[in-house]
Amino acid sequence: MSLVELDSGKIRAEFPALSREIRPGVPLVYLDTTATSQKPLRVLEAMERYYRWHNANVHRGIHTLAEEATAEFEGARTKIAEFIGAQDSREVIFTRNATEAINLVAKTWGSSNLKEGDRIVVSEMEHHSNLVPWQMLSAEQGLEINVLPVTEQGELDLREWERLLNKEPKIVCFTHMSNVLGTLNPVAEMCAQARDAGAVSVVDGAQSAPHLPVDVRAIGADFFAFSGHKMCGPTGGGVLWGRAKLLNEMPPFLGGGDMIKRVQMTGFEPNEIPYKFEAGTPSICEAIGLGAAVEYLESVGMESIWKHEQELISYALEGLGEINGITVYGPEAHKRGGVASFTLEGVHPHDIAQVLDRDGVAVRAGHHCAMPLHTKLNVVATARASFYLYNTQDEVDLLVEGIGRVRDMFR
């Protein structure tokens, strides 16, 4: 496939928020995509079009608007299935976000397949979303959580991984890409090894689906979760992809309308997948917005987006590395995505973020919902800059210059 150089000007023009000034004469430099991305016009327009012209509830009506809304909603499911290489769009379940998708697996697959004493492997670099649901389940059912550690280089300890698999865990949970270190994990190899060991695999794709080509069948996971709002879509729209066989065997998640085939006062018969897991009126507009977002990302090209971000992170790591007193966490550029978390000697990350904001540079400071990983790194917080298709090398320069000013100010 030929890679197209990204046309920054054209891409940035699609995102109204990027033309903002934070103060007169100080343009926004948005480096917080890992938390949530900006939204392109195409997504905003698709959502407005739905509410303006096609607004109706889905699946239940036979009037024109209901049919149009259903076609848009189910059309979005098909686009998303194609975007992630799913064999069957029934394997795409709409959730509110990645967090809800992972909770769904824990509450349904977990509660019906695990018993006291069973082992769960969870990596030390997980976002709380792929850790706390397993801790909750383990407290309810008396399970044992085995931690897959992170090495000094910020990668998963694959020797320990093999040792943990020998203990025959029932389920293994790890992220495709770390939201703190940027580390890209070898998920396809890990899922294959997990399968050979008889374990079900849950991959948190919240930071990979937005940034690189994802093919769930090539990855070979059993479940793959992601959030629309980190990939140009609206908040309130996320996805759980799961293998049809497993989804068919799992009990429903929430109870209510749409997830049933038949109800009597004495009980109910659940609906087919994916509806079995989509109780109540879904986030219709958000699903349509996410459909428009994946269409937009595909029109730019996921390979090109990934290449662009690789160039930006290499350039950023070089620039950041020259700042006195900085520690940047995570592996070398070619092993990571466009995320750089760092600390500056003697300066609290919140102060870094606050001073950078005066220059219009938006970065995040805190534990980024990965407290155990920060404990491992021996820090309570880091500042984090993250890049997407709309960021430029000039913005990386502004970040590096800004941090230099922070350092001088607190010297």
Ligand SMILES: Cc1ncc(COP(=O)(O)O)c(C=O)c1O
């Ligand atoms: C790796 C990872 N997993 C899960 C999540 C949770 O995403 P959400 O809050 O949209 O559910 C995030 C959010 O930052 C993340 O970075």
